[in-house]
Amino acid sequence: MTDPHIKQQFFSEIRQAIPERQIYTDSLRTYAWGTDASFYRMTPQVVVRTKNEQEVQAAFKACKKYAIPFTLRAAGTSLSGQSCTDSVLIVAGKGWEQFHLDDDKNAITLQPGITGGRVKKILKPYGRVFPPDPASVGSAMVGGIVVNNASGMNCGVHANSDHMLLSARLVLTDGTVLDTGDEQSREAFRKSHPEFLKKIEALRDEVRKDADLTERIRYKYSIKNVTGLNIRPLVDYDDPFDIIAHSIVGSEGTLAFLSSVRMKTLHEYPYRASAMVYFQTMEESCKAIVALKQLKADEDDMAMTYENLKVKSAEMLDYLSLQSVDDPVYLNYKKDVDAGRIDGVAKGDYHNLTAVLTETKALTPEGLKANIQEVMDTLSRFNLYGEPAFTDDPKVYGKYWSIRSGIFPAVGGQRPVGSSCLIEDVAFHIQDLPHATVDLQQLIARHGYKDACIYGHAFEGNYHFILNQSFATKEEVERYRNMMECMR
Ligand SMILES: Cc1cc2nc3c(=O)[nH]c(=O)nc-3n(C[C@H](O)[C@H](O)[C@H](O)COP(=O)(O)OP(=O)(O)OC[C@H]3O[C@@H](n4cnc5c(N)ncnc54)[C@H](O)[C@@H]3O)c2cc1C
Secondary structure, eight states: OOOHHHHHHHHHHHHHHSOGGGEEOSHHHHHHTSOOSSSOOOOOSEEEEOOSHHHHHHHHHHHHHTTOOEEEESSOOOSSSTTOOSSEEEEOOTTOOOEEEOTTSSEEEEOTTSBHHHHHHHHGGGTEEOOOOOTTTTTOBHHHHHHHTOOOTTTTTTTSHHHHEEEEEEEOTTSOEEETTOHHHHHHHHHHOHHHHHHHHHHHHHHHHOHHHHHHHHHHTTSOOOSSSOOHHHHHOOSHHHHHHHHTTTOTTSSOEEEEEEEEOEEOOSEEEEEEEEESSHHHHHHHHHHHHTOBSOTTOOOOOTTTBSEEEEEEEOHHHHHHTTOHHHHHHHHHHHTTOSTTOOTTOOTTOEEEEEEEEESSHHHHHHHHHHHHHHHTTSOBSSOOOOBOOHHHHHHHHHHHHTHHHHHHHTSOTTOEEEEEEEEOOGGGHHHHHHHHHHHHHHTTOTTOEEEEEGGGTEEEEEEEEOOSSHHHHHHHHHHHHHHO
16 A cells, blocks of 8 residues: 555545544554564554444455455464554454354354354353364454464364364455355355356366375375365365355465354363373373374274264473473472483483373263273383373363463563564374474474474374574574474
């Protein structure tokens, strides 16, 4: 928006449709809206706070007419700058908080501005859960969670937004509203956009003709793959409306505005227990995770569905993650190492200790007890540091999970002044976990990142690593570039 004449015309057009109090152009507020939870800053030229579909349509129309780029924003907790812009920022947060829970509680329809934490509270009394669970769930909103395909410690791949989504109500960039769950809306769209649907069908058929490509897509999406646009719908749904609805998951605001979404809910297990288990090496912890994932309710049933897994989640925390939160067992380990009490480990070398926060759930107390026993039997085959102990006390296991959720802010808070706290994701198939994790740790160390920690959703083969990176010198920029190139 460099041409002042166009800028003026654009403003006068959106002011006709959107109340003045919802449009910010002053330097203070545009500056304040110029960042999300990433380290990027771009000051928008205008912030448009929308309250309904008509306002979104009006903003889209004006942007399209004057060829002005725009970016959508829910809560702005994204970590990679995808909700930042130096152009037009269209916000749909407060005011977009309505929901409708089905009578049988098996599905919920949500507007994009409702936080994930509030959805959880709505469902709790009915013993149901909204599975996507980023650690930011208290602030992150449904629009951002679904459109980022954000997930966390418990939802894995089986219950991510893509798998939970039933239908979506969208505002396309040409202003059309399409509700893929409403037959009238679908029929109207068939009439107004026949070419659009034909292209989707042609793409679907082209992909499916290629058996290797189809298989590759399935393989890629069997792990937490959120890179790029979601192409799984092309192989897993026949109906072009389902393909459109599921494509919105992970689209990061590039395809359409999500006006509401209908999602499945899952039942919550009434009995659960967690243990923080410490291993003598990272590789050993990964081997144990692979073994825990093999524990199934029915040994004859080879399918590893979430329902029949005995262990529901396992989060790995490397020694720097433990150090960032002053984990008491890690502090003891340091004393043991320095007193020469750990075989084969030199004084001052604490990098081997690795924790796995694991959780089992069941429908009955007996089921929970049996699961715990089986997990303990499995763990006894591995080289542990200390005795593992499960707890079913929510106050105690709540603390464990808070430690896990607190790693990112804790590490970020300890970064050297002038550096940025960068968080990245990598995902592997579970069988590759032991060697891939050790490779990752060595790769980071080779590039001289002494305070970079690795932690995350090991059960899903998905780790985060955090780097405290300075961009102040050429050498530092080069170091970061080399590291990321090697990662690819
Ligand atoms: C402390 C912390 C912990 C986190 N932990 C996790 C984690 O465990 N797992 C994980 O996956 N992520 C995590 N995240 C990042 C996570 O992706 C975001 O928290 C969340 O998904 C974004 O929600 P939001 O409401 O802030 O969306 P925003 O950041 O506002 O937007 C997200 C994206 O969606 C688009 N968008 C927003 N609303 C709409 C809409 N209505 N229609 C179309 N597009 C829209 C935006 O353009 C943007 O591309 C964490 C972030 C923080 C700060």
